[in-house]
Amino acid sequence: MLSALLYALVALTGIVHGFTLRTWDQAYALANATVANLTMTEKVGLLSGVGQFNSRCVGNTTPVSRLGIPAICFQDGPAGIRLVKNVTGFPAGINVAATFSRRLMQARGQAMAEEFRAKGVHVLLGPAMDLMRNPKAGRAWESFGPDPYLNGEGAFSTITGIQSVGVQACAKHLVSNNQEHWRYGLSALVDDRTMHEMYFYPFLRAIDAGVTSIMCAYNQLNGTSSCHNAGLLGPTGLVHSTGFQGYVVSDWGATHDSASDNANAGLDMEQPGDNIVIGGGAFGEGGSGLASAVNSGSVTTARINQMVSRVLAGYYRLGQDTGYPAVNFDAQHSDGSGSLNLGVNVRSAAHTALVREIGGASAVLLKNNRTTTTGAASGVTVRGLPIAAARIKTMAVIGQDAILPNLSCNDLNECNDGTMSIGWGSGSNSLQFIVPPITAIQQFVGTSATIATSLTNDLSAGPAAAKGKDVAIVFVNAMSGELGAYDTVVGNMGDRNDLDLWWKGGSLVEAVAAVCNNTIAVIHSVGPVSVSWSDHPNITGIIYAGAPGEQTGPAIVDVLYGAVNPSGRLPFSIDEDEASYGTTIVYNSLGFPVVNYTEQLLIDYRYMDAKGITPHYEFGFGLSYTTFAYSGLKITSTGSGTSSAVVVTFTVANSGAFAGTEIPQMYLAYPASAGEPKRILRGFDEVKLAVGTTATVTMNLAAREISIWNVATQAWVRPAGTFTVSIGASINDVRLTGTF
Ligand code: BGC
Numbered sequence: 001m002l003s004a005l006l007y008a009l010v011a012l013t014g015i016v017h018g019f020t021l022r023t024w025d026q027a028y029a030l031a032n033a034t035v036a037n038l039t040m041t042e043k044v045g046l047l048s049g050v051g052q053f054n055s056r057c058v059g060n061t062t063p064v065s066r067l068g069i070p071a072i073c074f075q076d077g078p079a080g081i082r083l084v085k086n087v088t089g090f091p092a093g094i095n096v097a098a099t100f101s102r103r104l105m106q107a108r109g110q111a112m113a114e115e116f117r118a119k120g121v122h123v124l125l126g127p128a129m130d131l132m133r134n135p136k137a138g139r140a141w142e143s144f145g146p147d148p149y150l151n152g153e154g155a156f157s158t159i160t161g162i163q164s165v166g167v168q169a170c171a172k173h174l175v176s177n178n179q180e181h182w183r184y185g186l187s188a189l190v191d192d193r194t195m196h197e198m199y200f201y202p203f204l205r206a207i208d209a210g211v212t213s214i215m216c217a218y219n220q221l222n223g224t225s226s227c228h229n230a231g232l233l234g235p236t237g238l239v240h241s242t243g244f245q246g247y248v249v250s251d252w253g254a255t256h257d258s259a260s261d262n263a264n265a266g267l268d269m270e271q272p273g274d275n276i277v278i279g280g281g282a283f284g285e286g287g288s289g290l291a292s293a294v295n296s297g298s299v300t301t302a303r304i305n306q307m308v309s310r311v312l313a314g315y316y317r318l319g320q321d322t323g324y325p326a327v328n329f330d331a332q333h334s335d336g337s338g339s340l341n342l343g344v345n346v347r348s349a350a351h352t353a354l355v356r357e358i359g360g361a362s363a364v365l366l367k368n369n370r371t372t373t374t375g376a377a378s379g380v381t382v383r384g385l386p387i388a389a390a391r392i393k394t395m396a397v398i399g400q401d402a403i404l405p406n407l408s409c410n411d412l413n414e415c416n417d418g419t420m421s422i423g424w425g426s427g428s429n430s431l432q433f434i435v436p437p438i439t440a441i442q443q444f445v446g447t448s449a450t451i452a453t454s455l456t457n458d459l460s461a462g463p464a465a466a467k468g469k470d471v472a473i474v475f476v477n478a479m480s481g482e483l484g485a486y487d488t489v490v491g492n493m494g495d496r497n498d499l500d501l502w503w504k505g506g507s508l509v510e511a512v513a514a515v516c517n518n519t520i521a522v523i524h525s526v527g528p529v530s531v532s533w534s535d536h537p538n539i540t541g542i543i544y545a546g547a548p549g550e551q552t553g554p555a556i557v558d559v560l561y562g563a564v565n566p567s568g569r570l571p572f573s574i575d576e577d578e579a580s581y582g583t584t585i586v587y588n589s590l591g592f593p594v595v596n597y598t599e600q601l602l603i604d605y606r607y608m609d610a611k612g613i614t615p616h617y618e619f620g621f622g623l624s625y626t627t628f629a630y631s632g633l634k635i636t637s638t639g640s641g642t643s644s645a646v647v648v649t650f651t652v653a654n655s656g657a658f659a660g661t662e663i664p665q666m667y668l669a670y671p672a673s674a675g676e677p678k679r680i681l682r683g684f685d686e687v688k689l690a691v692g693t694t695a696t697v698t699m700n701l702a703a704r705e706i707s708i709w710n711v712a713t714q715a716w717v718r719p720a721g722t723f724t725v726s727i728g729a730s731i732n733d734v735r736l737t738g739t740f
Contacts, residue, residue: 019166019319024210024245027317031309034067040294043308044287046072049273051285052252056330056340057121058083058426059252059271061311062286072315073327074170074249074271075119078126078142079422079549080112080429083411084329085336086345087115089429089550090355092422093128093154094526095362097144097571098546098622100663101686102157104358109161109169111351116167118346120327122320123168123213123249127158128427129202130177132527132572133603134583138180138480138494141526141547142427145571146604147619148198149681149705152205159209166318171206173217173251174226174239175199176597179585180483180494184278185256185592187220194600195238196709196716204242204704212246212314214239216267218254218278220592228257233266240266247310253280259289260298268307277485334411347433352551359548359555360564361661365623366574367534367542377626377657383518384540386562386625387471389448396452396466398512400503401475401524402438403455407431414489416479416502420524421552424489425482433550437475437522440553444561457503463515472516473560476505477524495585499530499578506533513538522556524548530576531616544570562625567661567686569622569730573605575615582607605731606677620665620681620730626656626691630664630735635725637740639703644718646701646740650727654689661688666699667731671721674708679731682706 022030035043045062049055050071059074076082080090090112096105109127116124129151132140140146144154155171162169176188176199190199203214216227224231227250232238239248247268253276255262262270262282270290275281283290293299315321330340365385372379381388405418413428419436422428438455445451454465457476466472478501483494491497500506501523513519513536520541523529534542543566548555558564575581582599602610605619632651639645652662666683670676683699706723707716728734 019323021319022317024313024317027313028309030316031312034312035305035308037067038064038308040291043304044283044290046308046311047269047290048283048287049271051274052272052276053332055272056327056332058125058331068321070326072122073120074123074125075116075121075331076125076426077429078128078427081115081119081121082426082429083331083334084119084430085341085432086343086347087119087430088347088351088355089422089431089434091358091362091549092141092547093143094141094145094571095546095548096358097150097154098362098364098568099358100569100684101361102153103686104361105154105157106161107354108358109158110164111354113162113165113167115346115351117165118325119329119344120325121167122315122324123170124162125170125172125215127155127169128172129155129206130173131199131603133178134585135499135528135572135578135581136480136496136585137178138496139423139425139427139482141423141480147571147681148201150571151202155202156205156209159206159211163210163212163318166320166324168212168314168318170213170215170249171203171211172215174203174214174232175217176221177217177219179595181585181587182589182592183483184218185220186586187223187592187594189222189594189596191600192711193709194597197601200238203239207239207242207244212317214244214246214248215251216248216254218251225256227254227267228262228265230265237266246314247307252276253278255280255282257282259283259293263290263293263299263303263307268310355549356551356555356558359551360558362546362548362568363556363559363566364544364568364570365566366531366544366617367539368623369540385520385560387560389445389561392449392470394469395445395449396454396469396472396516397438397441398454398462398465398472399475399505399508400455400457401477402436404434404436405431412482412484414481414487416477416489419475419552420477420479420547421549422547423479423481423526425484427482429549431550435551435553437553437556440557441473444557457505457508459504459507459511462508463511466512466516466519469516471518471520472512473520473522474509474512475522475524476501476509478502478526478529480526499528499576501529506530509533509539510536520560524552528572528574531574532576534616565625565658565660566622567624567663569620569663570617573608573615573619574617575613580608580613580615601677606680609678618730618732621733622663622730624660624662626654626658626660628662628729629653629655630727633727633736633738635738635740641718642703644703644706646706648683648699648701648725648727649696650736651694651696652687652689653694654691657691659690661686662729664697664727665730667726668706669724669726670708671719671723673721674719676708679726
C-alpha cells in the first residue's frame with residue numbers, strides 16, 4: 001500500500017511541469033543578452049561536449065554556474081530514456097507510424113518528454129526521421145517508414161508533443177542516413193528534387209513544428225560531410241532557408257574536419273566533444289580547437305556568438321531557465337549504481353496505459369479467416385480472431401519471441417533471445433518493466449484454459465505442444481539496429497542480412513500449422529519480413545505487431561481477445577522479394593562507398609506502383625474485426641499557386657458487427673506532366689465508430705502538399721493540370737475517387 005502511494009506521488013510530481021513558452025524573438029533577446037556576458041571559455045564550453053566518459057548524460061555541455069546555466073543534458077532516445085532505470089520503454093517510431101494516428105504520435109512524444117523532463121534531460125535525441133529507403137535498413141524502425149509524408153506527420157506530431165512539456169526535441173539524422181553499413185563515411189548521392197521531396201521533407205515538418213535542434217549525420221551528402229556541409233547548414237543552406245531557428249548538433253563523433261571547417265559551414269555544437277575513434281574532437285577537448293580557431297581569426301567572433309545564441313535560444317524558448325529539474329541519473333552507470341543515480345521513478349500509470357494503447361493500435365491484422373458459431377459475423381468465434389476465451393479450453397503458446405528477453409544484455413540491447421519489443425542501438429530503450437506475451441496470456445487466461453508451451457523455436461517441440469489444441473499462438477520475430485562499434489548481432493551488422501524471420505520463425509509457423517487448424521502467428525519485427533507461408537489454410541490469423549515497447553504482452557492480449565479491435569496499418573509494403581522495393585543496401589565496399597540514390601522518388605510502394613508489382617501486403621493495409629463503408633466524396637479547391645487550398649470530405653460508416661477504428665487514407669495522383677510517382681500518400685485520419693454509426697472526415701491539402709520541388713526555380717510549385725484523389729482503406733483498397 002505504502003509503495004503504491006509513493007509510486008503515485010512520484011508519478012504525479014513527474015508530470016507537473018508548467019513552463020512559459022517564449023517566442024523565438026523573446027528567446028533570442030535573452031540569448032543575445034547572455035552571450036554578451038560570456039567569456040570565450042564559457043562560450044566554447046556551451047558549444048562542445050565534455051567528453052564521452054565525462055558526461056552524466058550521453059552528452060553534456062559545460063555549465064556556466066555564475067549565470068545559473070546548467071550543463072545542458074542530451075539523452076537518447078526516440079522511444080524513451082536509455083541507460084537509466086525507472087523509466088518507461090515506449091513503442092518504436094515504426095509502431096506509432098502504424099497507428100496512423102496523430103493523436104497517439106503526439107501523446108507518445110509528450111509522455112516520453114514528461115519522463116525526460118522529470119529526469120532532468122534538456123534535449124531528447126529524437127525523433128529519428130530517416131526514411132526506410134530499404135526494408136532491411138538497420139535503424140528504420142526508429143522512424144516512421146518509407147513514406148516522406150507519414151514521416152513528416154510523425155515528426156511534426158512527435159515534436160509538438162515533446163516540446164509541449166518544455167523538453168527540446170532533436171530532429172535526426174540530417175540527412176540521408178539510410179543504412180548502417182559504412183554509415184560513418186559513405187556518401188549519399190542525392191539530387192535536389194529527391195532531397196526536397198523525400199529525405200528533407202520530414203525535416204521541413206520538424207521545422208514547421210518549431211524544433212529547437214537538428215542532429216547532422218555521420219555520412220556525407222554528395223561528397224561533403226553532413227556536419228561540414230554549408231549546403232545543408234549554412235546561412236543559405238537547406239535548414240535555415242526553410243525557417244529553422246535553432247542549432248545544429250553533430251551526431252556523436254560525426255565531425256570529420258577542423259573546428260573552423262565545421263563552424264564556418266554551419267555546425268553549432270559538437271558532441272560528445274572528444275574523438276571517439278569514428279571521429280569527433282574537432283572543436284577540441286573542452287572546446288580548445290574552437291577556441292584557437294577564434295583566436296587565430298579563422299572563426300569570427302560574430303559566428304561564435306551566433307552559435308551560442310542559437311544554442312541558448314532553444315533553452316530560453318522552452319523556459320528551461322526556470323524551474324527545470326536537475327539531472328538525477330548517471331548514464332555512465334546504466335545499472336543504476338553510483339551516488340549520481342538518485343533512483344527517481346518517472347513512470348506513471350498513464351504512461352503504462354499509453355504504451356499499451358499504442359501497442360494495440362499499432363497491431364496490423366494481416367489475415368483473419370474467422371469462422372463463427374452462427375456463420376454470421378455477430379456469432380462467437382470458432383477459429384480465427386478475436387479469440388473467444390469462453391470457447392477455448394486447450395491452447396498452445398509457442399516461440400522464443402513469447403518470453404522475457406535478456407534483461408542484462410548490454411547497453412545497446414544487442415540481443416535477440418526473447419520477445420523483440422525494440423531494436424538495438426542508441427534508439428533502444430528500457431526493458432526493465434517489460435511484460436512478455438507469455439506472462440500476459442497466462443494472466444488473462446487464468447484457469448479458463450490449459451496452456452501448453454514450447455518457448456523456444458524448436459521445430460519438433462513447437463508442433464508437439466500445438467497438436468490437437470483449440471488454438472496455437474506462435475510468436476516469431478526479426479530484429480535490427482545501429483551499427484555502433486561494428487558489432488554484429490547473430491551475424492547482422494546493423495542492417496538485416498535478409499527479409500527472413502529470425503531463428504527459423506517461418507518454418508516454426510508452418511510446422512505448427514501442419515498440426516493445428518487454428519494457428520495464429522504474431523510477428524514482432526522492425527520492418528517487412530517474408531511471410532511466404534501466409535496462405536496456409538490452418539493459419540487463421542496473422543498479426544504484425546512491430547516493436548511495441550514494454551507493454552507488448554498486455555497489448556497483444558487486447559488484440560487477440562478483442563478488447564481492442566485492430567486498426568493498425570502497414571507503414572510500408574510487405575513483399576517476399578527484396579527486388580520489389582527498388583533499392584539495395586551497399587554491404588561490401590573497398591572503403592566508404594558512394595551510395596547513388598538513382599531510384600529518386602521511387603521507394604517502397606512508389607516503386608512497386610511504377611513497376612506494376614503487387615506486393616504480398618500493400619502499404620496502408622490492415623484488417624479490422626468490423627467492416628467500414630465509404631461514401632459522399634466532396635472536393636473543394638480554392639486559390640491557385642502558393643495560395644492553393646483543397647478540402648476533401650467524405651463519410652465513413654461502421655457497417656459491421658464490432659465497434660472499431662477505421663484509418664481512411666488519401667492518395668494523390670498528380671498531373672502526368674509533374675513527373676511524380678503514380679500515387680502518393682497525402683492524408684490519413686483515425687475514425688472511431690460504434691456499430692452502425694457514421695462520421696464525416698475532412699482532409700486538408702496545403703499548397704506544398706500539392707506541389708513539386710522545382711529545381712530550376714528552387715521553389716515548391718503546383719503543377720498545372722488535374723489531380724486525382726483516391727480515398728481508401730489502403731493504397732490498393734480504394735473506395736472513392738474524385739478530381740480537382
Ligand atoms: C547515434 C545517435 C545517438 C547518439 C548518442 C549515435 O551513434 O547515431 O542517434 O543519438 O549516438 O548516443
